Amino acid sequence: MKKCEVCGTLILFGPVRSDDHIYCSYECRDRGDFEQETEYIPDDTAVAMAMVINTGDCPKCGGPGPVDVQYSHTVWSALVMTSYKSNPEVCCGGCGRASKLKATLFSFCLGWWGFPFGILITPVQVFRNLFGLFSGPVHGNPSSELEPIAKLMLADEVRQRESDVSSLTYPP
Ligand SMILES: [Zn+2]
Ligand SMILES: [Zn+2]
Structure with missing residues (x-):
C-alpha cells in the first residue's frame, strides 16, 4: 500500500504522480511541488x-x-x-x-x-x-x-542564477 508523501493518507486507487513522488490528490501534489521547490529558502x-x-x-x-x-x-x-x-x-x-x-x-x-x-x-x-x-494593501504589513x-520568486531567482553559473562554467 502506498502513502501520500504530504499528508500520509493511504492511497487506495490512482495515486497522483509527479516525477518520482506520489500523492493522494492534486492538492497534495501542488503542496509537495511547492515544498520541494522552496525547501531551501528560509x-x-x-x-x-x-x-x-x-x-x-x-x-x-x-x-x-x-x-x-x-x-x-x-x-x-x-x-x-x-x-x-x-x-x-x-x-x-x-x-x-x-x-x-x-x-x-x-x-x-x-x-x-x-x-x-x-x-x-x-x-x-x-x-x-x-x-x-x-x-x-497596507504599507509595511504584507498579508x-x-x-x-x-518564496517562489526567490526560488526562481536562485534557479536563474544557477543556470547562469553553469553556463559560465561549462561553455557550449
Ligand atoms: Zn495527501
Ligand atoms: Zn498598480
Missing part, C-alpha cells in the same frame, strides 16, 4: 522578501505601492454549466480595485445564465468583489498570502 528570508514586495512599486502598473496579493472573483454560466474562480494578483490598491470592478462587471453580465448555480453563485462573487474594494509567493 522563512525569514521569505518574510523579508514579502516586505520588499509590499513596500516596492506595483509590478503591474509601475506606480507606487503598497503592493499585496489581491483577489478578484469571477463566474460565468452556460445553461446547466457554471464555472467560478478566484484570481490572485500581486499589485497595488489601484490595480486591485480595477481588477475587482472588471470581475464584477464580467460576473454580472455572464454569471446568471446557468441554472441553478449561476443564479446562486453570481451574487456571491459580485459581493466578494464589491466587499474587496474596501480592503487593499500572509504574500509569503509563499515571495
Whole structure:
C-alpha cells in the first residue's frame, strides 16, 4: 500500500504522480511541488522578501505601492454549466480595485445564465468583489498570502542564477 508523501493518507486507487513522488490528490501534489521547490529558502528570508514586495512599486502598473496579493472573483454560466474562480494578483490598491470592478462587471453580465448555480453563485462573487474594494494593501504589513509567493520568486531567482553559473562554467 502506498502513502501520500504530504499528508500520509493511504492511497487506495490512482495515486497522483509527479516525477518520482506520489500523492493522494492534486492538492497534495501542488503542496509537495511547492515544498520541494522552496525547501531551501528560509522563512525569514521569505518574510523579508514579502516586505520588499509590499513596500516596492506595483509590478503591474509601475506606480507606487503598497503592493499585496489581491483577489478578484469571477463566474460565468452556460445553461446547466457554471464555472467560478478566484484570481490572485500581486499589485497595488489601484490595480486591485480595477481588477475587482472588471470581475464584477464580467460576473454580472455572464454569471446568471446557468441554472441553478449561476443564479446562486453570481451574487456571491459580485459581493466578494464589491466587499474587496474596501480592503487593499497596507504599507509595511504584507498579508500572509504574500509569503509563499515571495518564496517562489526567490526560488526562481536562485534557479536563474544557477543556470547562469553553469553556463559560465561549462561553455557550449
Ligand atoms: Zn495527501
Ligand atoms: Zn498598480
